[in-house]
Amino acid sequence: MKIADLDYYATFGNTFLHKVPVKLKLFDIAIILISALFIKNIYTLGVIYAFLLLILMFSGIPRLKTFKISLYPLIFASLFLFSVNNLTLPTALNLIFKVLCISTSFAILILTTSYIQIFKAMSGFLPDIMVNILFNTYRSLFIINNTLDNLLTTVRLRGGVSIFRPVYSLKTIGNLVGFFVIKSIETSEKMYEGLKLRGYSDKVFCSRD
Amino acid sequence: MSHIHIPDGILPLWLWVLGYILIGIFFIIEAFYIKKSQKQAKFSLISIMAALMLLTMSIPIPFPVPYHINLSVLTGIILGPTLAFFAIFTSNLLLVFIAHGGITVIGLNTLVIGIEASLGYYAFKFLYKKTDKIFFSAFTATFFALIISTFLTIGIVYAGTHNFSTFSNSHCSNKGVHQEKLSVHNEKHLDNEQIEQQKHNKTEEKFNIKRFLSLMFIFGLIGWILESSLTGFIVSYIKRVKPDILHKFEKEKDIEKIKNENS
Numbered sequence: 001m002k003i004a005d006l007d008y009y010a011t012f013g014n015t016f017l018h019k020v021p022v023k024l025k026l027f028d029i030a031i032i033l034i035s036a037l038f039i040k041n042i043y044t045l046g047v048i049y050a051f052l053l054l055i056l057m058f059s060g061i062p063r064l065k066t067f068k069i070s071l072y073p074l075i076f077a078s079l080f081l082f083s084v085n086n087l088t089l090p091t092a093l094n095l096i097f098k099v100l101c102i103s104t105s106f107a108i109l110i111l112t113t114s115y116i117q118i119f120k121a122m123s124g125f126l127p128d129i130m131v132n133i134l135f136n137t138y139r140s141l142f143i144i145n146n147t148l149d150n151l152l153t154t155v156r157l158r159g160g161v162s163i164f165r166p167v168y169s170l171k172t173i174g175n176l177v178g179f180f181v182i183k184s185i186e187t188s189e190k191m192y193e194g195l196k197l198r199g200y201s202d203k204v205f206c207s208r209d
Numbered sequence: 210m211s212h213i214h215i216p217d218g219i220l221p222l223w224l225w226v227l228g229y230i231l232i233g234i235f236f237i238i239e240a241f242y243i244k245k246s247q248k249q250a251k252f253s254l255i256s257i258m259a260a261l262m263l264l265t266m267s268i269p270i271p272f273p274v275p276y277h278i279n280l281s282v283l284t285g286i287i288l289g290p291t292l293a294f295f296a297i298f299t300s301n302l303l304l305v306f307i308a309h310g311g312i313t314v315i316g317l318n319t320l321v322i323g324i325e326a327s328l329g330y331y332a333f334k335f336l337y338k339k340t341d342k343i344f345f346s347a348f349t350a351t352f353f354a355l356i357i358s359t360f361l362t363i364g365i366v367y368a369g370t371h372n373f374s375t376f377s378n379s380h381c382s383n384k385g386v387h388q389e390k391l392s393v394h395n396e397k398h399l400d401n402e403q404i405e406q407q408k409h410n411k412t413e414e415k416f417n418i419k420r421f422l423s424l425m426f427i428f429g430l431i432g433w434i435l436e437s438s439l440t441g442f443i444v445s446y447i448k449r450v451k452p453d454i455l456h457k458f459e460k461e462k463d464i465e466k467i468k469n470e471n472s
Binding site for chain 2: 171
């Protein structure tokens with residue numbers, strides 16, 4: 001799922017989870033994270049995961065999409081599990097539950113809370129410089145995303161890339177990304193000029209709730 | 210990007226906290242330097258590069274194994290060896306927020322990928338000055354940086370997992386049986402005790418660094434070639450279309466040329 005889609009669900013969604021204060025959601029995430037990190041009992045971890053799945057089922061957010069997103073870190077977990085000698089089922093389940101608890105909680109958070117609100121909550125403990133970069137990155141994502149979509153459409157219309165022509169395909173992607181980099185750098189210059197004209201003083205103030 | 214592809218909950222607390230502390234110290238020093246040298250105008254470029262890293266991950270690469278490019282070395286080349294760390298941290302943080310996993314390893318990930326970007330920058334600078342071949346320089350610099358960062362990743366994972374038995378309650382499938390036998394033989398048969406100990410060791414859960422290394426290298430090698438070739442093509446394209454972006458390297462190269470001519 002693209003960041004733009006995630007942002008759409010987070011901003012325009014209207015479930016009970018959308019109405020929960022951001023700080024409370026972040027606090028819950030922190031509790032789940034600490035529990036997943038330090039609990040070694042698979043049954044307790046299983047109960048936490050089942051609880052998260054229940055929230056997902058009845059929250060009204062797109063269930064299948066959220067579930068799919070939450071499975072992604074399992075790819076990395078499997079890489080690790082393949083490297084363990086004499087792996088037992090409890091250990092494997094322990095790790096899988098830990099991974100799934102954390103990823104599911106983050107997936108639920110991101111589908112019910114807009115990035116702006118998360119960054120605003122994080123601005124309490126992150127330095128100004130990082131908050132600044134986070135807000136600007138978030139803004140940039142949407143500005144340059146359209147350029148990338150158009151470029152990908154153009155490449156597809158002109159024959160696209162194929163596994164049977166690896167060098168040609170890599171060169172095409174290289175040129176595409178090269179063009180994308182140049183366009184993005186130009187955009188960043190314009191963005192900065194625009195911000196300066198509107199009184200930007202290298203600090204971001206969040207007032208939107 | 211050689212992420213530390215290790216989910217949360219595996220690496221010990223001291224290791225990932227150390228990662229956060231190191232990256233925190235680095236950011237404090239760098240933030241002070243940015244304020245002092247009035248480099249705030251670079252914020253938008255850092256942000257754009259972080260956004261670029263995230264968006265280019267969605268570009269489909271024609272290869273059977275799902276692989277994504279990440280442009281960490283390119284970020285290093287464009288932003289420089291220190292500012293690249295900010296873009297890398299931002300992209301790592303946003304990746305966590307799309308359930309990519311690894312909130313605990315953000316610090317370590319940023320360190321590893323930041324070092325990759327810095328090494329790539331210096332290697333590219335050196336090679337381009339010496340050879341004047343843009344594709345070769347970018348390809349070799351990226352390949353070299355990726356190899357080093359993969360070794361760094363393996364080192365970190367090994368440091369955190371060589372004592373894997375602390376991870377789980379059930380380290381050994383036959384632990385109880387072995388311990389019972391061990392205690393029976395303990396008094397009379399020292400040799401048998403050693404045999405039982407060996408049996409116990411054989412069934413003990415252990416992180417196999419060699420297997421992990423081979424898995425990393427099998428997938429890594431393909432990734433290194435793809436990433437290096439793409440960085441080579443991207444930098445060549447930028448050099449052809451908008452050489453201003455690489456002007457700092459051009460300047461260095463010209464100085465080197467003049468030096469050579471004079472000598």
